[in-house]
Amino acid sequence: MRKVFVVLIIMFVVPAMVYAAGPPETEWPDPDETITVVVPFGAGGGTDLIFRELVEEMNNHTEAEIIVDNIGGAGSATGTNEVLSLPADGYTVLASGAHTVTATLQGLTEGYRELEGIIGLNWDPFIVAVHRDSPWESFDELLADAADDPEALSFGNAGMGGATGVLTVGMNLHFDGVFNVTPFDGGADLIANFLGQHVDIGVFSQTEVAEHMNDMRPLMIVHPERSTIPELSDVPTYEDAGYSDLDVPFGSYRSLSVRAGTPADRKEALADIATQAFESERFQDYMRRQGLLPEYSRLGELDEYFQELEDLFYPILEAADLLDD
Template identity: 35%
Template sequence: MHRISNTPVRALAVSAAGLLALTGCADRQNDDETADFPSEDITVVVPYDAGGASDLAARTLVGELEDELDASIVVENRSGGAGSVGLDHLAGQDADGYTLGYLPVETVMLGHQGYDIDPSDYEPLGQIVSVPATIAVPADSEYETLEDLLAAAEDEELSVANSGTGSIWHAATSALNEEAGTQLDPVPFDGGAPAVTAAVGGQVDAVVAGVSETATAAEDDQLRVLAVLDDERADAMPDVPTAEEQGHDVSIGGWGAIGAPEGLPDDVREALVDAISSAADSEEFVETIESSGNIAVNVGPEEFQPFYEEENARFESLFSE
């Protein structure tokens, strides 16, 4: 409970740190004693509302990270503009390790959708979650397999719900169309839950959404998940084949990483990368993420950086069409 029963002294430090970060007049950059890192409270910016899946992942990790770094960490939600508001805010902060952020897949998508977001402004410190896309149809749908659905979509437009224009699930629908030459018509809803509900209610022919969003409805036989758009099957639905197994090489999905504004001092980065890696491996974090239906991963920056750049290139070509 120590996060809420704060002593006034610490809260004072929090507001002072926040104020310094706000004015950018902190003299931390000149501070050579980075070996002491962290000597102040750390802020993690989450570019979405409190209570969402990204927020949950970030807060769970922060709980572990506080122990690893022996520091107090504040989660700050700055939502809006499909995530661009928080990311823009993060890019403007000092690269001193005291302001970190949750980097969602949108970090590499928004720049190609007319938002002023550049992925190279951020330095990923480690990927922590992965959310493979799934495609599902209403339980009473005539389509039994991915092949059935795609065959039907060759001749006629089929409506496919997703969580919003320009979302990763919207892009996944386009990626399927591109691969299979089909006419799946993406219908954007206002969030993942309404999109899944529309499929359960049979208002659309199919829905593309994350594993965690379709898993519960599938368990209750309200939805039939036709394929997981990932290299491997998902633990939450081991009987559902991947798209690749069904002859369509499409792998796309959401992910989340912890990052910082570009240009961290080396020793600070090292300390953070180590701590994030240990936190992402902790039982508490893995359990919480897996029980929500997503996949907890622990991918270090060396391995993640090339993937980050590949994804950026992929969305650039996907959205330029």
């Protein structure tokens, strides 16, 4: 009996010891390892598609394999919390952005307070639109009707916790609460209800509007510049529409972050890979086609940019009674 055990232990443990060392590690990222970019939203959504495009390009700039993982839920808090629960070794990267700021301010996650920036990517400005069958041809007309009978017109967003929620609440504040802000269950739900005319006004991303040009009448783009998408290039900016004092977040902002405490050289390496991908002809072209506006920042700059975002979002979330208290 005992002999068997000894034999077994020798058989198993000795080769294990020999192998345990593993291949030598020379550089970072280890070419045999996988870097995971966690997208805190479901597969197939707008944010997911942007990061998939970026990751595909990133794979051309490193030997390590880079993959996308979708961990959706609770706004973007579930995915963010997962990243914060994994080791700060640079092998897990979060697709962060404006959603990270809103989730953090709502107290759903420690969020950006426990994250450090790699690079900032772009803004995806939102468009305010009404149904083609509706009478309003411009935002002025819409606002005039809304002011006549406050809260009669419903203004739909894709969920109070997200970027569209912040935008609608912010706009409603600015216009003295003339709209009936109503949250829906995500972008797809909002579009379905909008196309069925159950809600009067909606806020959408440019690609969503471009897809539904037959049914949507874009009134203005909430950004100082016009869209780079040809079909949407004649949509007035909020300044063109005469509301230059409208001080709300433009849309959704996207960036890459890692958990705080990741070694500086690894962050540098990641930022190099991501920057090369960002600057590639292919990704730049992709952003132009999707109407995404580049807003590049690197490492420390991104951390500062997050601070600015917090200052911008805080009063709006406070007014919407969404802050963590």
